[in-house]
Amino acid sequence: MVLYPVMRKFLDKRVVLASASPRRQEILSHAGLRFTVVPSKFKENLSKASFPTPYAYAMETAKQKALEVARRMHQKDLRAPDIVIGADTIVALEGLILEKPVDKTDAYSMLSRLSGKEHSVFTGVAIVQCSSQGGGLDLDVSEFYEETRVRFSQLSEELLWEYIHSGEPLDKAGGYGYGTQALGSVLVEAIHGDFLNVRGFPLNRFCKKLAELYHPPRPEDRPREKQDSIPAVDTFDRLGDSEGAGPGQGGARGDRCRPRAPGREHAKDADCKPSVESVPPTAVLELIDGYKVSKALFTACKMKLLDLLRDEGPLSALDVARKIDATAGPTGRLLDVCVAFGLLDKTERGYSNTPLASLYLLSDGEHSLHSLALHNDNHTWHLYNHLDSIVREGANPHQRALQSTADSPFQESFYQSREKLQFMRAMHGLIKVVARQVATAFDLSGFTSACDLGGSTGALAYELARQYPGLKVTVFDLPEVIEDAEYFQPHGPPTGQVSFVPGHFFRDTLPEADLYIVCRILHDWPDDKVHQLLSRISRSCKPGGGLLLVEMLLDEDKREARSAVVQSLNMAVLFQGRERSLSEYRSLLQAHGFTDVRAVSTGSIADAVLATRA
Template sequence: MTTTDDRTTAAAVDPGPLIKLTIADCAAKVLHSAVALGVFGALADGPADADHVAAATGLHERMAPDFLDALAGLGLLERTGDRYGNSPLAEAYLVPGTATYLGGFVELTNETLYGTWGRLTEALTTGAPQHLDPDKGGFVGDRHKDPEKMKRFFAGLDAYSDRMGVEIARAVDWSRHASFTDLGGARGNLAAVLVKEHPHLTAGVFDLERTRPLFTEHTTRLGLDGRVAFTGGDFFTDDIPKADVIVLGHILHGFDTDRRRELLNRVFAAVNPGGRVLVYDRMIDDERRDPERLLSSLHMRLVSQDGSEYRVGDLRTWLAGAGFADSTAQPLLGTHTLVTAVR
C-alpha cells in the first residue's frame, strides 16, 4: 500500500535518469540505422536538406524529420535551418571510405549484441552463456561456417583496431624493440597498423590456423604481403613465436583466472629478455564503479562460459606472478586500458 510519505519521497527524486536508462537502446538503434542506410555518406560532400538525404538513403518522408533531428540531438548531425550536415564526430568516424571509418564496428555491434542481450534475464537466472544459432540467422563471429560472414565480423573489428593500432603505436617506445607478435591477431589488421607506423619492426600474428586464408587475403590487399608473418596454432598447446613484444588485445577476457595465469606464463617464456608484454581490454577499475566497464564484463559472461573483464590490479598481480616487472597502466581510446610490463 502506497502512503502519503511514499509519494512525497518519490516526488523529491527526479525520475528522468530512470526514464533515459529505460530507453537508452533507442539512441543506439538510431545510430545503427543511420549507418545501415548510409546517412553520413550521403552528407559527405556537405550539408543538404531532408529531401536530399531521403532520396539518397531511402528514408520515408513520414519518418525522416524526427529521425534526422534525433541524429542532430545525439550530436551526430548538425542542423542549420532546414539543412543537415555531419557533425565533427560523424565526419571523423562515420563516413564510409575514410581511413578512420568505424561504421563496420557499429554494424558488428548491432548484429551481435541485441540477440544475446535480449536473453539477459535467462542468463542471469541460469548462468548459461547465450549463443546465437547460425541455423536461425544468428551470427557467431569468427566461428561462423559462412566465410563471408567471417569477413564481415573481421571487417567490424578492423574498423576499431585501426584506431587502437594508432594509439598503441604512439603509447609505446617502439624504437627499443625490433619485433612483435599480436596474439590472436586475426587477419593482421592491428599488426598492419603497427608495422606501417614503425617500419623497422618485424611483425607477426599468432592465431588459429583457420584464420590464415583471411589473413593472407587481407594483408595482400593492404600491400603488406610478406611484411607480417602468420603462425597458426593454439595459445595453450603450441609454442608462441618469440618476439621482443607480445600483444594481447581482447584475449584474457575470454578465459577464467587460471587460464589467464597459464597463458601469461606461456607469454613470458616467449618474450625476449628485455622485451615487454602489452595487454589491452575494457578492464574494470579497481573499485569496480565504472558502469561501462562492468557492462562489458557482463557481456563477456553473457556470451561465454568462462569470460569476463578483470581489474587492472588483478592483471598486474598475474603479470608479476608470471615473472614480468615494472607494470604500468594507461587509458586507451577512452574505452580501454593498456597495461605493459617488462621481461
C-alpha cells in the same frame, strides 16, 4: 584572502590550472591559491548539438581540458599533479552558444545579437583529483557550472565598431570582456549573479565546491536555510591527509576517470526523504530509452544515411527519403534523433554529417566503426534477451542462441561463417581507433621482434611498424583470418616489417619474439583459459622480454569506470569472459612470471599494460 586557510593545506600539493587565461590566473592568485599553469592541448571541437544544454557543453569542455593535462603530465614523468582545475566560459543567447569570435566580422555579429537583450554567461568548472600509484593513474572528477544573467544596453553602430576595433572582443566568449579594466563593461546595463563568473571563473561557487569535496558537512551541521555566501573559513581548516580526506586511497587504478554517477550525488542526503523534486527521474528515463538511441544509430548505418549525406548533402528529409525509397515523416524523425545526439547538423539547407559521424560512421572511413554498429545490430542485440538467464544460471547464451559448442568460441564461429568479413571489419575499426595511442603508450624501441597473438587484420601491427622502424611484427591468428587479412593492408608499398603466420594460440607453438602482444583477447575468455594462454606466453617469452596487454581497465571498486563495467557485462553475455582491474592483471601476470607491471590510459577505448618477463 578568503581561501587562504584551505591554501595552507595545499602547500605540499601540486595544483595545476589547465588554462592560459590571464583572468582566471588573476582570480585564483588573488584568492591565495598557489598553482602551476599548464595550458590544455584539448581541441575544443565537441559537437554543441550533442549536448542538451549550453552548460552541459561548458562542463564537458572543462573536464576534457583538465583530463588532458592530468594524463599528459602523468605520461611525461609518471607522476600526476594532485589537483587539476579546468574551466570553460561560454555565452548563450536563447540556447545558442556564442564562444570566442574568430574575427572582427564575427565579433560584430555576436555583439549585434546581444544588443538590448539579456543573455547567460555559463562557466563550467572541473576539479580533477589525481593519484598515481603503482604506475597507474586514478582520476576523480567533480564538476559544476555557474550561470550569470547579463543585460546589454541598446548598442549603437558607432559604439559597436569602436569597441571591436579596440581588439578586446577577440579573445573572449561572446565577444566582450567584463571587469574593472575591461572596456566591455560599458556595454553592460545590468548583471545578476557572480560577476567573477563573467570574467571567467566563479570563485564563490568554487570555494563552496572545495568545502563540499574536502569536508562535507555532517547532517546536524547543515544549515536549515539556503546560504548564498562562501562557507565559513573554519570549514576549510580541517582539510588534510587523514583517512578519507583525499583521492587515491584505494591504490593504483590504471587511469580511471570517475565522474559522479547520476543520482549518486543525492546519496549523502540519505537522512532526507527523496522526492521527485529533489531526485528527478531524468537519469532513469535516459537509461530506459537508451536502447532506442542505439537502434536509431544502427538503422542509420544499415541504410547508409551517413554515406548518402557525405556524397550528396546537405539534403532535406524529403530528399533523403526519396533517395533511400523511404517514408518522409519517419525518415525526418530518425534524422532529428541523429542531430540531437551529435551525428548530424541541421540547417536551412538540410541535414549534413558532423565531424563525429564523418570520422567514425562512414562505411569506408579509415577509422570507421560502421561495421561494428552493424555487427552489434545483427548479432549482439538479440543476445541480451538472455541476460536474465545468464544472471540466474551463468550459462553461455551461445549454446542456446547460436547452437555453439563449448569447444567453438564465438569469434571462431564468426570467422568460419559468411559474416566473417563484417566481423573482421568491426574488429579492425576498433583497433584502428586506438592503435596509435597503444603503440606510443610505452617506449618499445628496445624490442626488435614482436608477436601479436590474435592480431586479426594487423591493424596494431602496422601501427607498431610505423612507430618503430626497427621492429618486426608477426601476426599470429587462425588460418581463416589470415587468408582475408590482405583486404586490410594499408596503402603504400609493403615494408616487410609485418608478416602473417596461421595458427591457434591455444594449440600451436607460438612464434619466437622479444615482445608478445595480446590485444582485446583476454577479456573474451574465462579464467581457466586466461591462465592457460598466459602460461603458454610465459614459456615462450625469454627473461627480459615483454608482454603488452590491451584491454579496458576497471577501477578497483568496479563501479566508476562505466564503459569498462558495461563491457565486462558484455563479455559475460558473449563469451563468459570479463574485464579486469589493474591489480587483477598484476596478480595474473606475476603468477606467470611477469614483473614491473605498468599501465597507461590511452584516453580512448582501451588501456595499455606492459610487463617484463622475470
